[in-house]
Amino acid sequence: MIPIKPVGPVTEPRSPATAALQYLQPGALNLTALPPLALYIHWPWCVRKCPYCDFNSHESKEPVPEQAYLDALRADLEQSLPLIWGRKIHTVFIGGGTPSLISAAGLDRLMSDLRTLLPLDLDAEITMEANPGTFEAEKFKAFRASGINRLSIGIQSFNSRHLQALGRIHDAEEAIRAVGIAQADFDNFNLDLMYALPGQTLVEAQADIDMALSFAPPHLSLYHLTMEPNTVFAKYPPELPGDDESADIQDMIAERTAAAGYEHYEVSAYAKPGHRARHNLNYWKFGDYLGIGAGAHSKLSFPHRVLRQARYKQPASFMEAAGKGNAVAEEHELARADLGFEFMLNALRLTEGFDPNLFGERTGMPINAIEKDLNAAEAKGLIYRDFRVIRPTVLGQRFLNDLQEMFLAE
Secondary structure, three states, X not given: OOOOOOOOOOOOOOOHHHHHHHHOOOOOOOOOOOOOEEXXXXXXXXXXXXXXXXXXXXXXXXXXXXXXXXXXXXXXXHHHHXXXXXXXEEEEEEEEOOXXXXXXXXXXXXXXXXXXXXXXXXXXXXXXXXXXXXXXXXXXXXXXXXXXXXXXXXXXOOOHHHHHHOOOOOOHHHHHHHHHHHHHHOOOEEEXXXXXXXXXXXXXXXXXXXXXXXXXXXXXXXXXXXXXOOOHHHHOOOOOOOHXXXXXXXXXXXXXXXXXXXXXXXXXXXXXXXXXXXXXXXXXXOOEEEEEOOOOEEEEEEOOXXXXXXXXXXXXXXXXXXXXXXXXXXXXXXXXXXXXXXXXHHHOOEOOOEXXXXXXXXXXXXXXXXXXXXXXXXXXXXXXXXXXXXXXXXXXXXXXXXXXXXXXXX
């Protein structure tokens, strides 16, 4: 999810209806239609914080206050409703943390609250992240019965040595068992794996990919391990494969996944036909999303402005704020000058690119607003474009960060 720029805290809780009326006032933009809307729900607790993780997750050293947190989620959602009146939710994603720690009864209550308060699309994709170390067959059957129709399983590796180096709470045997449980109850699931791990060889990376492909998952997310700031790995960096070794692994992944019939449709995403992650596609196409829960981010469009919000990060602070009537800690309107970069930061992740008309639909600006940057990127061989599509070239995909930075406002 895209980080928002820090602004001053929202110190005076406003009536949600008052806020909604404010955002409907005339402004700098003129959107002809609002984008699709998704819902993100954050579960902030996990069993143990991984050394590479920079997400808003907190080790649950004491019993998790599940009911109090569910109360806060419902309050947060109720307070947000005036901002999304009349808009249908197309996808839901429950992320974390480790949301599979929630009890079956707790998940059932959460899903009931969503159906009560929101107009969910009849075929909404509803995804839950799951840690293989938390898989219980009966609980996951209950999750499916409550309405979860897609799992995203944080495998990371099928090699116990690498899992230990990554600080994961599961081993290879539990990873394999988790996939089996997912296959029994879900016809749509994703396997998350990392590569370029500490001490990982090309042969070991290939073994991970081949094991994942042997389960024929509908979707694969394959991430290069990165050293994020404010993590244990950033402070105590492990020895990682070099650039040449990483490139060899990437080439192997491209070859193996293509041979197995997967479409490489986004930098880190591979899908069987018809199984692309609809929730993530909405992010990459600069769609809207309401984020509820500790530290969750929102991006919401109105006819004349685009708003970003962030909730209080600490679970206790979030629950207290939601109980008082406003869980939003920070919010700001996106400046017109920043919209081009914000759009391209997401859309350039799509290997097939995007229709130039989408830029206008989502930003309220003509595509020639970024003509200078498009020309520069094309001259460097980083993008291909015609009247139907703008997409990164193979070179642009390899140097994606450099390509995205070309669209930063001066």
